[in-house]
Every structure is written in C-alpha cells, then in structure tokens.
Amino acid sequence: MDQRSVSPHVLILPFPIQGNVNSMLKLAELLCLAGIQVTFLNCHYPHHCLLSYSNVQARFSRYPGFRFETISDGLPMEHPRTAEQFLDIVDGVKTTTAPLFMEMMISWCRSTSDTRPPLTCIIADELMTFATDVANEVGLPIVFFCAISACSFWAYCSFPQLIEAGEVPITGDDMDRLVSVPGMEGFLRRRDLPGSGRVNDAAYPGLQNIVKIFQQVQRAHALVINTFDDLEGPVLSQIRDHCPRTYAVGPLHAHLKSKLASETSTSQSSNSFRKEDKSCIPWLDRQPPKSVIYVSFGSLAIITKDELRELWHGLVNSGSRFLWVIRPDALVGKDEERQTPAELLEGTNDRGCVVGWAPQEEVMQHPAVGGFLTHSGWNSTLESIVAGVPMICWPYFADQQINSRFVSHVWKLGMDMKDTCDRVTVEKMVRDLMEEKRAEFMKAADTMATSVKKSVSEGGSSYCNLGSLIEEIRLLSA
Numbered sequence: 001m002d003q004r005s006v007s008p009h010v011l012i013l014p015f016p017i018q019g020n021v022n023s024m025l026k027l028a029e030l031l032c033l034a035g036i037q038v039t040f041l042n043c044h045y046p047h048h049c050l051l052s053y054s055n056v057q058a059r060f061s062r063y064p065g066f067r068f069e070t071i072s073d074g075l076p077m078e079h080p081r082t083a084e085q086f087l088d089i090v091d092g093v094k095t096t097t098a099p100l101f102m103e104m105m106i107s108w109c110r111s112t113s114d115t116r117p118p119l120t121c122i123i124a125d126e127l128m129t130f131a132t133d134v135a136n137e138v139g140l141p142i143v144f145f146c147a148i149s150a151c152s153f154w155a156y157c158s159f160p161q162l163i164e165a166g167e168v169p170i171t172g173d174d175m176d177r178l179v180s181v182p183g184m185e186g187f188l189r190r191r192d193l194p195g196s197g198r199v200n201d202a203a204y205p206g207l208q209n210i211v212k213i214f215q216q217v218q219r220a221h222a223l224v225i226n227t228f229d230d231l232e233g234p235v236l237s238q239i240r241d242h243c244p245r246t247y248a249v250g251p252l253h254a255h256l257k258s259k260l261a262s263e264t265s266t267s268q269s270s271n272s273f274r275k276e277d278k279s280c281i282p283w284l285d286r287q288p289p290k291s292v293i294y295v296s297f298g299s300l301a302i303i304t305k306d307e308l309r310e311l312w313h314g315l316v317n318s319g320s321r322f323l324w325v326i327r328p329d330a331l332v333g334k335d336e337e338r339q340t341p342a343e344l345l346e347g348t349n350d351r352g353c354v355v356g357w358a359p360q361e362e363v364m365q366h367p368a369v370g371g372f373l374t375h376s377g378w379n380s381t382l383e384s385i386v387a388g389v390p391m392i393c394w395p396y397f398a399d400q401q402i403n404s405r406f407v408s409h410v411w412k413l414g415m416d417m418k419d420t421c422d423r424v425t426v427e428k429m430v431r432d433l434m435e436e437k438r439a440e441f442m443k444a445a446d447t448m449a450t451s452v453k454k455s456v457s458e459g460g461s462s463y464c465n466l467g468s469l470i471e472e473i474r475l476l477s478a
C-alpha cells in the first residue's frame, strides 16, 4: 500500500560562493530529474551572477517542480568577495540570512493561503548550520550537504579530539609533525590540517566556531557528500560510523552529465558567476594533445605579485604550454595595484594564454590539457579527477590543505607544492608532471577516471547512493 500522501518538496540552501552554489545546483537538477520538487533559496548576489553569466534559468525551465527564491546575505552587491572577505560572508549569513530565513520559513510553512506544495525537507549547506534551528521550529527534517571532501569533513569532525589531545591549536613551528586524525595517523601533518587547525589560516572562522559547526552537522537527519566511495571509502566508513545516513553521490557534475546523456537534451550545465572567456578553447584546439598545463586557483584565492612572478617564471622556464586564469580580483592589494604586470602578459608568446575566467569544466575535458596547477578547491579537484588530469597542488586555505595531501600522498594523482612558491620548484614540478613522471601520474589518473565513470553509471556506488537518498527524501514526505 502506498502511504505517500504529500509529494516530496525539498528546500535547498547553499552558502553563497561559487563552488558551493555550483555543486548544490547540480544536486538540485539530479533531484528534479527524479521528479522531486525543489525550491532553491539563493542569496541575491550569486543569483544575480547566475542570471547574468550562466544558462541556469533556461536549463531549469524544463523542470516544472523547480523554482528559485532569493534571500539577502547582508552584504551590498558591490562588496568584494575573495578569500580576504570570506569572514564577511560568514558573518553576513549569520546575522542577516539566519533571521530572515527563520521568518520566511515560518511564513511559508504556516500560511494557509500559499498555493505552493508544502515543504517536506531542507537540504542546507553545512556552513548554514543555523538551518537546524529553523528546521526544528517549523518541524521539518534537516539534511546537510558537504561541498567539501569527506577527508576534510572528517578532519574537522575530529577537531574536538585533537584539541583534547593538545595537538590543536598548534604550538611551535614544526609543521611537519604528524597529527592523529583517526584513519590518517601515518601521513597527515600539521600543515595538512584544514581551516583553523593550521595556525596561519587566519581567513577561516575560529576554531571553536568550526567545532560547533561540525558537531551540529553530525546531528542532522542525513548527510550528502560530493564525493564517491572508490575515492574516499575508508574515510566515508569512519563518517558512517557516526552518521549512518551518509550519502556519497558525487562527483555531482559527472553524475548529472551521465544522467543527462541518456536524454535527448544536450544542455551544457554552466553555473558560472563570471563571464567565461571562451577564446581559450580555440587556443587549446591549436595545441598538441596533453601538452598544456591549466593553471587556476578558483574563485576566492588571492596571490601576491611576487607569487605571480615566481609562478610565471617557473611555468615559462619549464618549457610547457600553459593556460592560466588570472581573475581581475586575484591579486592582493587595492584596485590600482591589482594589474597583472604587463611583461608577464606580453612575455607568454604563443606558448601561454591568459584569461580572466575560463569555462573550466570544458577546459578540463579538452584533449590538449595534460596537467592542472590548482589551489585544490574541492570542485576543481573533482573536475580534474573526472577528466583524468594529474595535478600540482598549491592550496590556499580551508579544506584545500588536506585535499592536496590526499591528492599527492593517498591517491597519487599529483604533487603537493603546499607552503612553497619559488620559480625553481614550480619549474621542476611542472617538468615532472608533464614529462619525467608523467607515465606514473597518468596511470593513477586514468584508473581513477574509470572508477568515476563506474560509480555514476547504473549499479555504481554514487548511482545507488543517490537512489537511496531519493528514497529517503520520499520517506520523509510520507
């Protein structure tokens, strides 16, 4: 007997930055394809960017059960939003979005005149932990979404034990000393700890704040993580010991692509906040197969002019071809200091191409791309893994420090350049990645790319986990 009386209707609440909105939109689309109604509650700024530079509106118009709603994050539209202002965004959602969300949900859930079907579940970004109080107030189950890797999630969850053992906060300057995150004891060093676990990671919310966030997240009804079992199986089982309903459904962009491939629609799923400079695609078309190293540090990381120069000299001296994304707001300093030095742009000749923002998923899949110099943001890491492209990691903050350790030490998909940026090291690493050690990295990258395909295909782990998540969401509305 079918007991389902209300059709499932999920409210999705992302943290307002590029990587998180991007992956939650992919999850939203996967749920829409399964016939679940979705309200995507986006902050004004990302929503405005998406409408200006991506094709989301056209793409989602094919799902009658989908709609966007917007809410304020308390910051003016013109507020800069690089890693330097990350805490402003955290603060904004806490002081402005949280109370507005409470009001909005009380009015939606208690209104008798609302024509929309009632909500049956909230899926909130793990950085929007205030959603727990709101969910409790209106009597809805809460599921948290991790836009970060399972290894970083698990390291954050282990902070209370590390604090108790006196390992965090770090004292002294031996950053290579091992730390005892369960399951990572033999290889995780202090310098690999995510977020405020590292003394110098000042741009991330304070330690006690982090502890609270992750304790709260573990108490949710379920967890959805953008990863897959073949990549992070051992860590996922540690997490599942604490949160049995943990669904690893990623890589979401590959999963969505696989589901859409079985349809006639061929819509490209760009969720970009910035105008993509597509001129790099014809440039890539002219380069030999696997000859180009793609260089990009995501949407938030900032670098100094000195670092930029060291990277540039290292790249040029390596003799490799490169495609480099230098965002207009990527350089530390005020507007006038933010100009990329002209000699760098002119000195690339035709071996280098520089753009302000690239269609990254398309770039990663291009046959000319053979390596990725990345900041190890989780979306970028997954995009590289899916494309079978090995990496040089130069992490900036948050989860990136631990992701790069896993890329190099555990998955053997590249090298970790953490805490170093000099032209000699850059040159050597690029040569190793693109020439000397190419065969070994390519072997590991090909194997992992094959695992991805299996996991998102019928019967694969992410495919089945998504099925279980959908079933769970349906049960919540019964």
Ligand code: UDP
Pocket (backbone or CB within 6 Å): 017, 018, 019, 020, 022, 272, 296, 297, 298, 299, 300, 301, 325, 356, 357, 358, 359, 360, 361, 376, 377, 378, 379, 380, 381, 383
């Ligand atoms: N991205 C892009 N074009 C660029 C640089 C980045 O489309 O020129 C996208 C990239 O594909 C990824 C996201 O921006 O999906 C960045 O997310 P990630 O988690 O890697 O890093 P973050 O920006 O959060 O540091």
